[in-house]
Amino acid sequence: MYRYDEFDRDFVSARVAQFRDQVERRLSGDISEDAFKPLRLMNGVYLQLHAYMLRVAIPYGTLSSKQMRMLAHIARKYDRGYGHFTTRQNIQYNWPKLGDIPDILEDLAGVEMHAIQTSGNCIRNVTADHFAGAAADEVADPRPYAEILRQWSSLHPEFSFLPRKFKIAVTAAENDRAAIQVHDIGLQLKKNDEGQIGFAVWIGGGQGRTPMIAKKIKDFLPEADLLSYVTAIMRVYNLHGRRDNKYKARIKILVHETGTEELAAQIEAEWAHLRDGELRLPDADVARITDYFAAPDLPARAEGWAELAAWKKADSGFASWVTQNVRPHRHPDYGMVTISLKPIGGIPGDASDAQMDAVADLAEQYSADEIRVTHEQNLVLPHVALADLEPLYRALQAEGLATANSGLVTDIIACPGLDYCALANARSIPVAQEISERFGDQARQEEIGDLKIKISGCINACGHHHVGHIGILGVEKKGAELYQITLGGSADENTSIGEIVGRGFEPEKVTDAIETIVSTYLSGRSGTDEAFIDYYRRVGAAPFKEALYGDKAEAA
Structure with missing residues (x-):
């Protein structure tokens, strides 16, 4: 993975020193909270309902064991013993003291991490396919290009004060695992007929108040033109993006209106x-950065096939875990293992300091020191x-991560x-926990099959509810929480925005509504091979509305 050069180290260290001075002046009362706000936001510090929150960047979602151990250390020393992994491949700490944050940033700098932008x-943090560099179906590793974009965009003098936040995602397979069509810029790595590397370019995707699917504006952009073309997009957006109305400031609105x-x-x-x-990418620079992401040397382990079959036969729990959480690697003797941070009844995305330490140890032992x-x-x-899957599974079981x-x-x-969150209208966590507990039986989950539920506590859509097969949006109505349900969303290569099915549900009725939706699907699908999203696209919303609202379905 990428290693800081001298410029990176100096740049991050200088920012830490600068922010330490700003925090000291804020704590002494020399600057007000209003004056401090833009300074802290530049360093990933938010003021939430109960405390400050620090958001740490994990560029393109790649971590070493050493970096994961530092995240565990920060959770243990400066927070309440856990961190929250986000939909932007970042980690958030919800309880740091403002006076401690410069020390946290200094600790992060020691392992080549920061919270800038x-x-x-x-x-914002450039994201990528979490299976990058390992997936059998990718054209090439997309992370070197995400790193090139990171270097280019960090404190870019022309693009540091845009009309609104700006998000870029990169993928390298036909099966989109980076949700590029709901990003301001989405890049799909591909090869042309001559075998040359380039990108399909999408612009204007996003969720929030006005969800939109990105539009493809270039089918093949040569590799060397990546930065010049992205700069052109940014310049047009920076010039014409709305600055008079933050709700219409994203590039998706510019695409729609223009x-x-x-x-x-x-x-x-x-x-x-x-x-x-000068923005044309030299081959030597691309090669230099690509070298940082060289695939690890993975020796043949052909004995794994026979052992895996025996283990699966002996343990149904292990067999389910392999089926659901292990995907094919480009090397036939290896797999890509998803560690679920969604224990039944747990808080989605949370990991304790002990769990982060354990993952770091397991990555060192079993995964070439890489974590995504x-x-x-x-x-x-x-x-x-x-x-190694069986001993890894046992170790994960011991940590509640299997x-x-x-x-x-x-x-x-x-x-x-x-x-x-100070912006939220409703709770998301208790709703997720109740649904998880209702559907937690393993056999029942496997019967239902592929089904993505996504929950947001406000219209900003940080929970990606617009692109959930089932999306749940918490809203406020007459001082009470109400939950709106959407169906048919998706964030893959066939991206779609979910359709609102009708009036919202009170908190205590949401899980029953999901039960009704799932039962409607199970009773109507053409067979076990028809996934929920395929069934919905075949039949539409009508049977779900009828099941949820009965005679009032049309009015709803």
Whole structure:
């Protein structure tokens, strides 16, 4: 993985020293909270309902064991013994004391991490496929290009004060695991007919108050033109993006109001001035950064196949875990293991300091010292020999990390909601916990199959409810919490925005409503091979509305 050079170290250290001075002046009363707000946001510090929150960047979701141990140390020393992994492949600490945050940032700098540009109207943490560098179906590892974008965008003088926050995601397979079509810029790594590397470019996706699916504006952008073309997009957005209304400031609104063809033409005109200039990527620079992401040397472990078959036959729990949480690796003797942070009845995305330490140890022992964070709030060990799956499973069991539910109904995405967030209208965590407990039986989950539930506590959609197969949005109505349900959303290569099925449900009725939706699907599907999203796309919302609202379905 990428290692800091001298510039990186100096840059991050200088920022820590600068913020330490700013915090001291805030605590002494020399600057007000209003004056301090833009300074803390530049360093990933939010003021939540009960305390400050620190959001730490995990670029393209890649961690070493040493870095994970530092995250555990911070949780233990400065917080309440846990961290929350987010849908942007970051980690958040919900209870740090403001006076401790400079020390936290200094500790992070010691393991080549920071919190810069995890908030504010700038280019946020660049995300990527969590199976990058290991997946059998990828064209090439997308992380070197995410790193190039990170270096280019960090404190970019032209793009540090954009109309609104800006998010970029990169994937490298036809099966999109990075949700690129709900990003401001989505990049799909691909090869042309001559075998040259390039990108399909999407712009204008996003969720929040006005969810929109990105539009493809270029089918093949040559590798060398990556930075010049992205700069052209940013310049057009920076010039024309709305600054008079923050609810209409995202690039998705500019695409919608200007039109895809017209905006693409403006980007091409801007790019004409840039494409042959200093932003053109030299092959040597691409090769240098790509070398940081060289695949680990994985020896053949053919004995794993026979052992795996025997273990699965002997232990149904292990067999379920392998089926749900292990995916094929490019090396036939290895697998990519998802570590679920969704224990039945637990808080989605939370990990204790002890669990983070354990994952670090297991990554060192079994996964070439690599860990990934997914945008679905789980962790991944990307390089595990099949022969090591059984001892890994036992070790994860001991830490409460062996839940066999990746992609199933209890693998729920949820934002922190009203338990923490000052912007939320409703709680997300208790709703997720109750649904998880209702559907926690392993056999029942497997019968239901692939089903993604996503929950947000407000319209900002940090829980990605718009693209959940079942989405749940908490709203406030007459001083009480109410939950709106959407169906048919998806964040893969066939991205769709969920449809609101009718009036909302009180908190105590949400889980029963999900039960009704699931039962409707099970009774109507054409067979066990028809997944929920496929059934919904075949029949539409009508049978679900009828089941939820009965005679009042039409009015709802």
